[in-house]
Amino acid sequence: MGIDRVRWGIVATGNISTSFTKDLAELPGQAVVTAVASRSLDNAHRFAELFGIEHRYDDYRRLIDDGHVDVLYIGTPHPQHYATARAALQAGIAVLCEKPVTLTARQARDLIAVAREHDTLFAEAMWMRTNPVVQAMFADLTEGVIGEPMEALADFGFHKPQLPARLLDPALGGGSLMDGGIYPMTFVHMALGKPDEVKAVGSVNEDGVDLNVAMAWRYDSGAVAALTCGLRSQNPWTASVSGPEGHLLLPNRFHHPEYYVRSTAAGEERIDVPTHGLGYHYEAAEVMRSLRAGQVECPALPHAATIEILELLDETRRQIGVSYPGDDEYLGG
Numbered sequence: 001m002g003i004d005r006v007r008w009g010i011v012a013t014g015n016i017s018t019s020f021t022k023d024l025a026e027l028p029g030q031a032v033v034t035a036v037a038s039r040s041l042d043n044a045h046r047f048a049e050l051f052g053i054e055h056r057y058d059d060y061r062r063l064i065d066d067g068h069v070d071v072l073y074i075g076t077p078h079p080q081h082y083a084t085a086r087a088a089l090q091a092g093i094a095v096l097c098e099k100p101v102t103l104t105a106r107q108a109r110d111l112i113a114v115a116r117e118h119d120t121l122f123a124e125a126m127w128m129r130t131n132p133v134v135q136a137m138f139a140d141l142t143e144g145v146i147g148e149p150m151e152a153l154a155d156f157g158f159h160k161p162q163l164p165a166r167l168l169d170p171a172l173g174g175g176s177l178m179d180g181g182i183y184p185m186t187f188v189h190m191a192l193g194k195p196d197e198v199k200a201v202g203s204v205n206e207d208g209v210d211l212n213v214a215m216a217w218r219y220d221s222g223a224v225a226a227l228t229c230g231l232r233s234q235n236p237w238t239a240s241v242s243g244p245e246g247h248l249l250l251p252n253r254f255h256h257p258e259y260y261v262r263s264t265a266a267g268e269e270r271i272d273v274p275t276h277g278l279g280y281h282y283e284a285a286e287v288m289r290s291l292r293a294g295q296v297e298c299p300a301l302p303h304a305a306t307i308e309i310l311e312l313l314d315e316t317r318r319q320i321g322v323s324y325p326g327d328d329e330y331l332g333g
């Protein structure tokens, strides 16, 4: 695709859309935001003024139909991702969609099929995968500095006196698992692959929203992993993988770290990897690279992993008893 500057459209004007759009400024000359859509025209205008965006809409669908963008970034709550992503892909507009891309694996499989059918790029905005520190740590792992990885520990738990309402609302895909748990799951999936057995327990409140979850994954290779997430405690928020020769550790807020720790017989070493911006422009750059190469999938944000992790989320939710409106239609298959 002979694109000089990739034209981005932003759907929704909440927290993450704001951070993502701010970070596109780290890609001057490569990315331009040409359109924004909100449920409210006032919010679309406010967002557009903040970032100097030309086209503004009070309807997500109109942004898609107007044809001013090459790629759509979707930053709505999880249950609203699917319909907007599907409409954009059907219109031949590439999509970078926030995590989890859908509530169920079945919906994600459908989106990926639609993307392939329309020869249009689709990627999950799992920004951790494109973080340079995370990539450097996994390069070490691949080189075998700790030997064959046998155990992984990953935790994503935080507490705020005032949690955003979305996190506690089942109609908006609330709960710690879908919002935070997906990060430890992604880390362990990157480190050890898809598990052969999954066990999960969790506390679920009276509204059916999980407040914290503990998972154990087992592999036929003999590897195991422990994963936690939650909304009620200030956790270490770290992730590590270990083998017979040592371990590699991502520190607090492991999904966008500033350094990692390599611990081997040679000693413990802190390895700093320079990063800049908020960390979202790395995934945007990957998407633009793939778009220019005419790919339907970003190598750094692979479809198979998106589906496998949603399958694990489906199974974990089944075990802890968390369901969302529409599950009957979309679970299974």
Ligand SMILES: NC(=O)c1ccc[n+]([C@@H]2O[C@H](COP(=O)([O-])OP(=O)(O)OC[C@H]3O[C@@H](n4cnc5c(N)ncnc54)[C@H](OP(=O)(O)O)[C@@H]3O)[C@@H](O)[C@H]2O)c1
Pocket: 011, 012, 013, 014, 015, 016, 017, 037, 038, 039, 040, 043, 044, 075, 076, 077, 078, 080, 098, 099, 100, 125, 127, 164, 166, 172, 178, 179
């Ligand atoms: N990658 C990351 O670091 C990261 C961080 C946080 C969240 N996320 C993901 O990003 C998504 C959004 O999270 P957020 O924290 O940005 O949420 P947020 O601040 O609540 O923003 C979500 C936006 O979605 C739009 N929206 C559409 N339908 C809605 C509905 N029924 N109720 C409420 N809002 C609705 C609203 O924008 P308009 O009114 O303008 O339409 C709203 O401002 C989630 O899927 C989450 O998992 C990712």
